[in-house]
Amino acid sequence: QVQLVESGGGLVQAGGSLRLSCAASGRTFNSGAMAWFRQAPGKEREFVAAVSGSGGGLRYADSVKGRFTISRDNAKNTVDLQMDSLKPEDTAVYYCASRTASWLGTSRGSYDYWGQGTQVTVSS
Secondary structure, eight states: OOOEEEOOOOOETTTTOOEEEEEESSSSSSOOOOEEEETTTSSEEEEEEOOOOTTOOOOOOOTTTTTTEEEETTTTEEEEEOOOOOOOOOEEEEEEEEOOOOOOOOSGGOOEEEOOOOEEEEEE
């Protein structure tokens, strides 16, 4: 089992920045891909960004490309999401996810473990 705990959410004005962090514990963390998803009220949970097991592969949703940056530190068992130029439509609960496979995945069903989520609210 892998336990994931997110932190760093909050309230920010449009154009501002937030940095989310996800701390992993339990089974080996280093080899599997990690990702961030988000879910806005009344909407499906959607892919935001993913990083491969080595950290060398990255993928972003078109809606956040150029504004968000995902990174991981395998020594600390953490994965971060730096969010810049935030927009009101980025408001959602953000979830950290992990999986055993090392290559990138963008579908919700391909991830095995999930955190509880952290709320991000962007005011206009």
